[in-house]
Amino acid sequence: MTLCARVLENLAPWRDAPAWRVGFSGGLDSTVLLHVLASLAQREAIPALSAIYIDHGLQAVAQDWPAHCQQFCARLAVPLHVQRVHVDDGPSLERAAREARYRAFDQQLAEGEALLLAQHRDDQAETLMFRLLRGAGVRGLAAMAVSRPLGAGVLLRPLLNVAQAELREYALAHRLSWIEDPSNADQQYSRNYLRHSVLPALHARWPQALGNIARAAEHLGEASQLLDELAIEDLQRAESFETAAWSAVPSLSLPVLRSLSEPRQRNALRYWLRERTTMPDTAHWASWITLRDAAPDASPVWRLAGGEIHRADERLWWLSGDWLRKPQALSQPIISGQWLALPGNGRVRVEGMLPDGAFYIGYRQGGEVLELPERGRRDLKRLLNEHRVPVFIRTRLPLLMCQGRVCAVANVENLDGCSSKLWRLVWQLPTSELGLS
Template identity: 35%
Template sequence: MPVSPEANILNQNLQQAVLTALMASNKPNVLLALSGGLDSMVLLHLLASLRQKAGFCLKIAHVHHGLQAQADDWAAFCQAQADALQLDFQLCRVQLADPARNIEQQARTLRYQALAGLLTPDTVLMTAHHADDQMETVLLALKRGSGLQGLTAIAAQKPFAGTQLLRPLLAFSRTELEQYAKVQQLAFVTDPSNQDDSFDRNFLRQHVLPLLQQRFPTISQTTARSCQLLQQSLEYQQQQLAIGLTPVLRHDQLDLTRLAQLANPARDLLLRHFLNRYDLTPSAEQTREFVQCFLLSETDAQPQLQWGDWQLRRFDGLLYLLDLKAQQQAAEKPAEGAWLAPERLLNWQHWQFLWHSDATKAPDATWSSMPLAVPLAEQIRLTTGQLNQRFKPADSAHSKALKDWCKQWKVPPWRRGSMPFIIARQQNTVIAVPGFASHCTAAQAQSWLHYKADV
């Protein structure tokens, strides 16, 4: 059957979009997330046809959620597509923790976690999101009252799992993908749950988008273009916020006194930018609550907020975020001490340690070092608690209990019990508190402790 000029142009445009994404990533391997639906089958066909021309290795992954009776059939269909093209295939089975609650979000999170586990630094992940997906996401963001970050919707490319996530079809509507699939005679599966309009996205897809597209035929493409422009604005804003954040940090913690001195919108934007480090995206109401609790309260107050798995607290004018899950796990399994072996890396709690005779043997520049006046033949151990133990830093004329040093060093009360310190077995005395002080100067060193806090 002859192919129309329009179909040829669409084919060329689709291929060029995929090639452009591949060239920008500069990676030799591609992992395609294949659901077996129309969109991912179109992307599979495009990638398979471009392999020789672009010189990349293509692999396929299918995530089996087990939510539909046809889930095994879909997995078998994807396996058959990979076999027909002689491609490596990975089947990832995931299980929702609570299938009765927020199914879409749980499935999405588990899907990306599974895919992340298959990636290497030289492999990019590709998904087949298209312009209609983009418009649905924008409408859902508007429903939630999202700001700039939410309205950028789905990014065409972004860092992911140590490499990149690419979505080369975002500029094309579902109608265009259907046209391509028809010309290429592509088989694909259909998920019956897509007809369930109790899900917000399905409601938009079935009842809202058709009306908009009937009145404005190119609205999917123009929405995708708007998202690209918003993404540029967001990238620039993030760059400026990264510059503006430095003056309101102290010891890499948010200095609430300095933050409170800023006028809006800089204050709230910098706050959200800092909290994004912890994957927290506070709403406007939560931001107002934060300002009231942490910036407008008396300096001697001890405000606390709990957002998800994080607890926000203030101490010495700084903001601290406590991981409640990690705290619970630590409480269920109390920390045990650990002996340090010479010249052997030790992972302990949320720290890494290396005890060495050479001051220059820290693994990299992110590590810190402190001198110890004990030879490698001595036995030393890490421990926590026991804050009544006495310690005399090299720069102090007196020894004091660790609990008193904690106050002087302004260690938050909730951290003192888990703060590591080192005891020399022979003297049975505290000889160092990593991150704070050693019992000797560099000139007195007989060995060196290199250390790094992971969190």
């Protein structure tokens, strides 16, 4: 099968996309991919084709590269968009450049469009080896997926079953010119050392090594998918919660997690935390055991890069952003039926009509009491214990006050309004900073 036919076959599920946008660096791999797609466009009905060049601004030698890419795209009659990006300083220039590049790609994709990248089989093998040396788990060793969501569209890698040698043969046969990035030869970068010193030695001893390593990445990808499916099944049980009062805060049932084996516990937690924080390293997972096995009356906290896991009322609660900052002292008048914004703490309103009086919203200071029908004056702290209000919520729980007296406690059943149910205090918890993106 020709390279053109293989690429077309690999892209068959996305033939109805609004557009194919090629991430074009001017290097060998993306040059071949763009030429193949432009050739297909002349005889096949494929989506509108264009290219995106990302200018990182990191090398003086790269100042002529956009012009080269413009000329190449003009010969193919393919529109090219040049996007300049800022690369943040940090310990890894490679990682910072990659993150800046993908942010730019994300911003460029419209709804349903596909971004096509030219990573090939040898890149797949290199990525697996690199991650293996860093001690990655199954998901990391699965390396690069053929497709994944990106922004409003999808990222595709139609060359993952193609060796770079085949791409070079195609480029030479079609007399293509491409850019040789001098930084790719600098073996102070770990990936370049793998590419130029380690993988050639493996190939010399075992000619099928790169293909076998890439195939192993596919197997690990299947294993990772199965682990994700198992995590989803376990989390469906662990996320069930009998009350909606605090449902805006992501939480898991600790008894459900305890019923799983330790590997399944970690698998479920990794999946749950994946979009919320950087994963802890192997040694840091000991903190999970400490939190899980703490005494029943303890309030342990597991601090992670993107937030914290608190344990309360036999549940794990994920807190980040505003939830990690104590709300400002408050004494704010409230009007029936109108939402009142609480700085760093969501918003609150009274549903129904309050009686006459100078009502306002405040927070606990300690020592508050609440008058209850048939029970008289009761200590608020004890009432919150009875209603199993998580400790981390209590300092930010809105209270309806009048003349220094607590009249209602937001979202706590039977404490949130008057006995006749003519009005109640409703709190919409902060969610924008929970790390749920």
